[in-house]
Amino acid sequence: MNIKKSGFNTKLIHAGNIHDQFGSAIVPIYQTSTFSFESSEEGAKCFAGESDGYIYTRIGNPTINALERQIAALENGFGAIAVSSGMAAATTIYLSLLSTGDHIVSTDAIYGPARGVMEKQFIRFGFQSTYINTTNIETIEKAIRRNTKVIYIETPANPTMEITDLKAVAEIASKHGCLLVVDNTFCSPYLQNPLDLGADIVFHSMTKFINGHADVVAGIIITKDKTVYSQLRTMMIHLGCNMDPHQAFLVLRGLKTLSVRIDRAQENALKIAEFLEKHPKVAWLKYPGLKSHPQYKLGKQQMKGNGSMISFGLKTGFEGAKKLMNNVHLALLAVSLGGIETLIQHPASMTHAKVSKDDKQKAGITDDLIRFSVGIEDAKDIIEDLKQGLEKV
Ligand SMILES: *Cc1c(COP(=O)(O)O)cnc(C)c1O
Secondary structure, three states: OOHHHOOHHHHHHHOOOOOOOOOOOOOOOOOOOEOOOOOHHHHHHHHHOOOOOOOEOOOOOHHHHHHHHHHHHHOOOOEEEEEOOHHHHHHHHHHHHOOOOOEEEEEOOOOHHHHHHHHHHHHHHOOEEEEEOOOOHHHHHHHOOOOEEEEEEEOOOOOOOOOOOHHHHHHHHHHOOOEEEEEOOOOHHHHOOHHHHOOOEEEEEOOOOOOOOOOOOOEEEEEOOHHHHHHHHHHHHHHOOEOOHHHHHHHHHHHOOHHHHHHHHHHHHHHHHHHHHHOOOEEEEEOOOOOOOOOHHHHHHHOOOOOOEEEEEEOOHHHHHHHHHHHOOOOEEOOOOOOOOOEEEOOOOOOOOOOOHHHHHHHOOOOOOEEEEOOOOOHHHHHHHHHHHHHOO
16 A cells, blocks of 8 residues: 555554564664664665665664654655754754855744744854744745745744745745745644645644654654755754654654544634633634634635634733633643643743843734643633633633
C-alpha cells in the first residue's frame, strides 16, 4: 500500500514506521550517540554520502528520522528536520536563509521570542526585520524592500487569533523572489497545510499540538524543496540543535492521537467560545469557529477546523483578567498550549509583560486579553470552572 496516498489518520499511525529485524510494531528508541561501521570502506562511504548508513546522532538517528519522515508525509513536504525546540526551528531557519543586510517581513503578533531574537540578537549580525499586520495584503507588499529575502507568517497569530491569507501571501512572496515561511504550530498538520497553499517552509513547535502531552519541548521544519532542505539540515547539524532519540520517541507516541485529540479539543472549544461570548462579563471574544471572528470566511477556506485556541477580554479589563486567573481551578495557569489539559494565560501580565506598550498596541495585544487553550476534559467541567471564576470577577 502506498502510504503517501493514504488518508491523514492512516499516515498518523503508519507513515513513520520502520521495519526492523524483530518486527517492532512501534519505532524503538535508538538511544545511541554513535554508530559503528563494518569496515573502513563502509565508514568512508557513509562520510562521502554514498551510503545512507548512520554515523552520529547529531547528524541523524533512526528514531529521529522516523519522526521526520512522518511529519514530512503529514505536511506533504519533501523532507523534515527535527530540532530540539520550536525556537531552534526558528533560529535554524533565520540563520540558513539570511545573510548580513538581508531583511524579513513578519506578522506583528508573531510568537514573542521569534521576534525578540531578531530584534535583540540577530540585529548584531545585520539582519533587518519589519513587523506588520499581515492580515492586510497591501501592507505586506508595501513592506517588501529590495533586500527582503523572507516573509514569515504565523496564522492564526498568537495570541490575537488573527488569520493571514496564506495563498495571497505565497503569491506576493513568489512575485518578489522571497521565501514564505509559516509557523504552523497553532494548527498542526491536521488543520492546515501551508505547503499546499504555496509556502516554501513550514515549522512547528512540537511542544504544542504535535506532541500534545505537556512532557516534551521539540521543534520541526518541513520544506517543499530539496535544496532548501539540505541547506537547513546542514545548518541544524552545525548548530547542534538536533533532537534527542528519546524525545523523538515521545513525540512519535503523542503524534499517533493528534487527530482524535484535536477533534475533541475543538468540539470543546466551540462550546466554550459560545458560552463565553454570551456571558455578560465578557467584552469581546475571538475564535475562528464563530461568525463574530473578523476573518471567519478565510479561516473556513484555509483551515480544516477551528482549532482549540480562544482569546477574549473581560469588561473589567486588566484587573478582571488577573482575578479570573486567580479563581479558576481546573484550567492550569500556565504558558504553552495545544496539550490535553486546559491552560489559561494573561499575556499582558505574563508572556508579553516586557513588550513595550506601543508594540503591544500595534500587535493588537490588549491589556485585557486572556488566552485560553482548550484541553480534552469534559466541556461541561471547563465551562463550570469558568462560570464560577467569572462570578468572582
Ligand atoms: C511555543 C511556540 C513556539 C516556540 O516553541 P518552543 O518549543 O517553546 O521553543 C513558536 N511558535 C509558536 C506559535 C509557539 O506557540
